[in-house]
Amino acid sequence: MDQQAMDALRARFGARIETGESLRDQHGAGDSWHPAAPPDAVLFAETTQEVSDALAICHAQGVPVVGFGHGSSIEGQVQAVRGGLCLDLSRMTRILRVSAGDMDCTVEAGVTRQALNEHLRDTGLFLPIDVGTHATMGGLASTRASGTMTVRHGTMRDRVMGLTVVLPDGEVIETGGRARKSSAGYDLTGLFVGAEGTLGIITEVTLRLAGIPEAARAGLYAFADIAEATECVIEALQCGLCLNRIELLDALQMRAINAWNGTDHPETATLMVDLAGSEAQVAEDLDTLGELAAGHGATVSPCATPEAYNALWALRHSALYAARGLRPGCKSLSTDVCVPVTELPAIIAGIQSEIAAEGVIAPLHGHVGDGNFHLVMLFDPDDADEQDKVRRLNHRLVEMALAHGGTATGEHGVGLGKKIFMEAEHGPALGLMKRIKQAVDPKNILNPGKIFDL
Amino acid sequence: MDQQAMDALRARFGARIETGESLRDQHGAGDSWHPAAPPDAVLFAETTQEVSDALAICHAQGVPVVGFGHGSSIEGQVQAVRGGLCLDLSRMTRILRVSAGDMDCTVEAGVTRQALNEHLRDTGLFLPIDVGTHATMGGLASTRASGTMTVRHGTMRDRVMGLTVVLPDGEVIETGGRARKSSAGYDLTGLFVGAEGTLGIITEVTLRLAGIPEAARAGLYAFADIAEATECVIEALQCGLCLNRIELLDALQMRAINAWNGTDHPETATLMVDLAGSEAQVAEDLDTLGELAAGHGATVSPCATPEAYNALWALRHSALYAARGLRPGCKSLSTDVCVPVTELPAIIAGIQSEIAAEGVIAPLHGHVGDGNFHLVMLFDPDDADEQDKVRRLNHRLVEMALAHGGTATGEHGVGLGKKIFMEAEHGPALGLMKRIKQAVDPKNILNPGKIFDL
Numbered sequence: 001m002d003q004q005a006m007d008a009l010r011a012r013f014g015a016r017i018e019t020g021e022s023l024r025d026q027h028g029a030g031d032s033w034h035p036a037a038p039p040d041a042v043l044f045a046e047t048t049q050e051v052s053d054a055l056a057i058c059h060a061q062g063v064p065v066v067g068f069g070h071g072s073s074i075e076g077q078v079q080a081v082r083g084g085l086c087l088d089l090s091r092m093t094r095i096l097r098v099s100a101g102d103m104d105c106t107v108e109a110g111v112t113r114q115a116l117n118e119h120l121r122d123t124g125l126f127l128p129i130d131v132g133t134h135a136t137m138g139g140l141a142s143t144r145a146s147g148t149m150t151v152r153h154g155t156m157r158d159r160v161m162g163l164t165v166v167l168p169d170g171e172v173i174e175t176g177g178r179a180r181k182s183s184a185g186y187d188l189t190g191l192f193v194g195a196e197g198t199l200g201i202i203t204e205v206t207l208r209l210a211g212i213p214e215a216a217r218a219g220l221y222a223f224a225d226i227a228e229a230t231e232c233v234i235e236a237l238q239c240g241l242c243l244n245r246i247e248l249l250d251a252l253q254m255r256a257i258n259a260w261n262g263t264d265h266p267e268t269a270t271l272m273v274d275l276a277g278s279e280a281q282v283a284e285d286l287d288t289l290g291e292l293a294a295g296h297g298a299t300v301s302p303c304a305t306p307e308a309y310n311a312l313w314a315l316r317h318s319a320l321y322a323a324r325g326l327r328p329g330c331k332s333l334s335t336d337v338c339v340p341v342t343e344l345p346a347i348i349a350g351i352q353s354e355i356a357a358e359g360v361i362a363p364l365h366g367h368v369g370d371g372n373f374h375l376v377m378l379f380d381p382d383d384a385d386e387q388d389k390v391r392r393l394n395h396r397l398v399e400m401a402l403a404h405g406g407t408a409t410g411e412h413g414v415g416l417g418k419k420i421f422m423e424a425e426h427g428p429a430l431g432l433m434k435r436i437k438q439a440v441d442p443k444n445i446l447n448p449g450k451i452f453d454l
Numbered sequence: 455m456d457q458q459a460m461d462a463l464r465a466r467f468g469a470r471i472e473t474g475e476s477l478r479d480q481h482g483a484g485d486s487w488h489p490a491a492p493p494d495a496v497l498f499a500e501t502t503q504e505v506s507d508a509l510a511i512c513h514a515q516g517v518p519v520v521g522f523g524h525g526s527s528i529e530g531q532v533q534a535v536r537g538g539l540c541l542d543l544s545r546m547t548r549i550l551r552v553s554a555g556d557m558d559c560t561v562e563a564g565v566t567r568q569a570l571n572e573h574l575r576d577t578g579l580f581l582p583i584d585v586g587t588h589a590t591m592g593g594l595a596s597t598r599a600s601g602t603m604t605v606r607h608g609t610m611r612d613r614v615m616g617l618t619v620v621l622p623d624g625e626v627i628e629t630g631g632r633a634r635k636s637s638a639g640y641d642l643t644g645l646f647v648g649a650e651g652t653l654g655i656i657t658e659v660t661l662r663l664a665g666i667p668e669a670a671r672a673g674l675y676a677f678a679d680i681a682e683a684t685e686c687v688i689e690a691l692q693c694g695l696c697l698n699r700i701e702l703l704d705a706l707q708m709r710a711i712n713a714w715n716g717t718d719h720p721e722t723a724t725l726m727v728d729l730a731g732s733e734a735q736v737a738e739d740l741d742t743l744g745e746l747a748a749g750h751g752a753t754v755s756p757c758a759t760p761e762a763y764n765a766l767w768a769l770r771h772s773a774l775y776a777a778r779g780l781r782p783g784c785k786s787l788s789t790d791v792c793v794p795v796t797e798l799p800a801i802i803a804g805i806q807s808e809i810a811a812e813g814v815i816a817p818l819h820g821h822v823g824d825g826n827f828h829l830v831m832l833f834d835p836d837d838a839d840e841q842d843k844v845r846r847l848n849h850r851l852v853e854m855a856l857a858h859g860g861t862a863t864g865e866h867g868v869g870l871g872k873k874i875f876m877e878a879e880h881g882p883a884l885g886l887m888k889r890i891k892q893a894v895d896p897k898n899i900l901n902p903g904k905i906f907d908l
Contacts, residue, residue: 099794099796100692101688101692101794101795101796102688102794102795102796103691103692104794124692143637144635144636144637144641145637146635150634150635154612154635155635157635157641157644158608158612167886171882172882173881173882173883173885173886174880174881174883175880175883177859177860177861178793178794178859178860179792179793179794179824179825179826179859179860179861179864180604180792180794180795180824180825180826181598181600181604181608181609181611181792181824181826181864181865182598182792182861182863182864183597183598183599183648183790183861183863183864183865183866183867183868184861184862184863184868184872184875184876184879184880185648185868185876185880185884185887185905185906186645186648186649186653186887186890186891186905187598187611187641187644187645187647187648188883188886188887190611190641190644190645191640191641191644191645191890193641194637194639194640194641195640199640211691211692211693211694213694214693214694234555234556237557237665238554238555238557238578238665239665240665240667240668240731240732242735277694277735278694278735278738278739280734280735280738281696281731281732281734281735281738284732284734284735285732336637338633338634338635338636339632339633340553340555340556340558340632340633340634341555341556341634342553342555342556370633370634370635371633371634372633372634372635405631405632405633406631406632406633407631407633407635407636407637407638408638409636409637409638410633410635410636410637411635411637412637413637414637414638414639418638421638422638422639425638426628426629426638426639427627427628428625428626428627429627429628429629429642430639431627432621432627432642432894433639433640433642435893435894436640436645436890436893436894437640438893439889439890439892439893440886440889440890451639451640452639
């Protein structure tokens with residue numbers, strides 16, 4: 001940004017407009033394989049009013065603004081590709097209100113899901129968004145995040161009831177509210193959820209919570225192949241079993257997990273399944289699931305104890321690290337397509353044959369109940385050919401997903417990484433997204449260059 | 455519309471541009487207490503291409519266009535307040551695709567929920583949107599409709615996965631898709647759901663279906679008052695019981711139902727509850743619910759047989775007719791506020807004391823698990839004073855709902871009837887809705903005068 005803009009920000013915020021190089025570098029990178037693009041300055045905003053003041057100044061000066069929570073987005077959402085101000089909301093950590101009776105709460109955007117669930121513990125409630133990383137409510141909402149419990153509890157689209165949002169010119173609006181449903185006009189809440197900070201900066205989030213279930217049981221089901229595992233998932237969904245998580249891991253991912261954790265589970269297509277509900281329901285559904293899985297030739301290993309249950313989910317949560325452990329020193333690119341569940345066997349077989357032909361190591365795990373899976377494609381960061389290969393494979397996978405009625409990104413968002421696919425995915429609807437962006441942010445100061453180019 | 459516009463439409467559609475008075479009157483009224491406002495002409499469109507052609511002509515000629523399905527909206531959504539063309543989609547009734555494995559389908563906008571559920575019967579699936587009337591998928595989506603099963607299955611917002619929409623200038627776009635989740639850009643699907651035909655005309659809908667449960671049991675629970683009934687609902691929600699429907703009826707509504715149906719249920723605050731799931735789960739949860747209800751002093755009457763189950767829900771579905779039966783010859787205005795569940799006792803007590811003071815007859819029933827209820831306020835259509843009184847009470851109720859963190863409309867939509875409340879409900883966010891409308895429909899031809907005035 002130019003000196004005039006910097007002076008205007010300093011006039012309002014003084015030395016809190018920080019420009020140290022390491023701070024800027026950290027804020028321009030995130031947990032992403034995309035090259036860092038540092039902002040010109042960082043402000044740790046502490047109130048909605050401060051966000052509003054900062055945006056009003058940046059709007060007047062034509063300075064780009066990038067929202068920042070925990071920096072755990074992986075598609076280049078926080079890269080300040082046109083410089084400008086990074087608004088870090090991680091100090092906005094107040095839990096403003098919890099209503100146990102209504103099973104909802106309102107929090108500032110910088111609250112992490114771990115902090116929220118810790119705070120909620122005594123209420124018997126929790127936020128059922130089980131992503132693999134630390135992340136803030138603002139970030140989770142902005143990328144329409146989801147994770148392992150989507151099969152039961154939906155995504156952030158389903159959990160966010162209302163928002164406080166600062167528009168590009170600094171105007172503060174409130175969307176949605178505390179009613180569990182409403183037909184009162186356009187769904188602005190839904191518009192900001194998943195907009196990756198391109199339409200407004202979310203400063204407060206009202207969330208619909210879930211009750212901690214009375215009982216939970218889990219099991220590991222080892223199948224001959226992914227097609228059999230998928231068939232079992234479809235039947236479990238159709239039966240309405242009380243699925244809380246139903247996760248698919250391929251043979252290579254299981255090998256990586258065994259190596260990483262010193263376990264000896266079958267190294268074949270595997271479902272890790274979590275059932276939650278009342279004691280009787282969970283016991284009944286665990287039996288039913290066991291029968292369904294056996295019908296597809298699976299080796300059935302229900303967890304007999306709470307310790308075994310916890311150990312199973314610790315294994316699942318080690319999947320990414322275990323995958324990277326297959327090739328120490330490598331970096332990884334996680335794919336993120338999501339397709340109708342019945343299309344999973346075909347698309348996985350298709351991409352895995354291309355992966356094999358290219359000689360890339362890419363274990364698979366995913367949220368199979370939603371049709372969303374991740375291939376952790378490993379590459380040598382110093383080998384440009386390998387990087388190209390991995391990018392080409394990712395590109396091929398997205399093409400296949402779109403051909404199978406799916407989407408380029410189930411939960412990681414578009415950022416920089418998935419921009420090139422948006423025309424193919426949305427067709428003329430992309431033009432409407434751009435018209436909305438132009439109507440809301442005509443100066444294009446909010447996270448410019450993300451999702452699409454104008 | 456002027457002669458030039460009419461000529462242009464006739465050049466494309468010939469005698470299918472219909473102008474008979476009774477047809478126009480019917481299309482300008484709907485099931486609404488609002489005065490009829492007939493369109494200048496009606497076209498029964500049969501394909502998306504025809505809708506596109508009609509919109510392109512109307513856009514060029516500046517002719518207003520109102521979408522029409524089954525005419526069952528009740529807030530004046532179909533009133534052609536600025537004349538123009540009514541696009542009736544009720545002949546677009548093709549079921550384009552059902553995927554039992556993915557539990558989804560794609561249908562044309564004119565398919566009714568009854569026709570869809572009839573078609574789906576053999577698949578074990580159904581669309582869990584249980585509204586009180588016949589309605590088309592386009593209409594249900596456009597008003598973000600919901601009904602009695604929202605507590606378990608959500609609203610149309612949660613069931614619609616994707617749409618084919620014709621924009622004001624005739625451009626056809628597809629939003630969303632068949633993946634169960636996506637983070638690929640703005641949620642355009644959610645933007646059109648609930649937009650009441652002001653942003654585009656929905657011609658095809660992709661829907662997420664639900665499995666018909668193995669078992670369902672119901673019961674009637676008679677409480678001393680609404681506060682006790684509400685406390686019981688809150689506990690049932692917190693316990694995560696397998697609630698399929700949880701409906702509240704007040705003493706007057708129960709009196710009306712008894713009189714209408716010749717039954718003799720207690721005439722006091724009543725819950726009618728439907729539990730659905732596996733046999734064991736339903737049996738267990740029915741016991742738990744009975745204990746919760748007894749803890750709040752309720753008389754507990756579980757339905758012992760399938761016949762009793764069906765009879766109970768037939769009673770519930772008679773509620774509106776039974777209410778009107780309290781005063782033959784009357785008309786009725788149904789209120790539609792939705793508030794946090796814990797706020798229900800206060801707001802219901804508040805409005806009922808004002809209703810009593812005004813001497814209005816207004817039985818109450820509603821979807822208490824969502825915090826949404828309807829007062830059926832009866833009035834003599836020839837008595838202007840009574841009409842004013844009823845409107846004032848509706849106005850007071852909405853004010854109370856907003857003060858209690860709720861919304862003016864839980865499921866009926868805004869149309870003409872709730873426009874006056876949008877500024878109070880949304881504040882500055884209403885301005886953003888208008889900016890979006892102007893960006894999408896700059897000539898304001900789509901259902902002008904609805905939701906808000908520009």
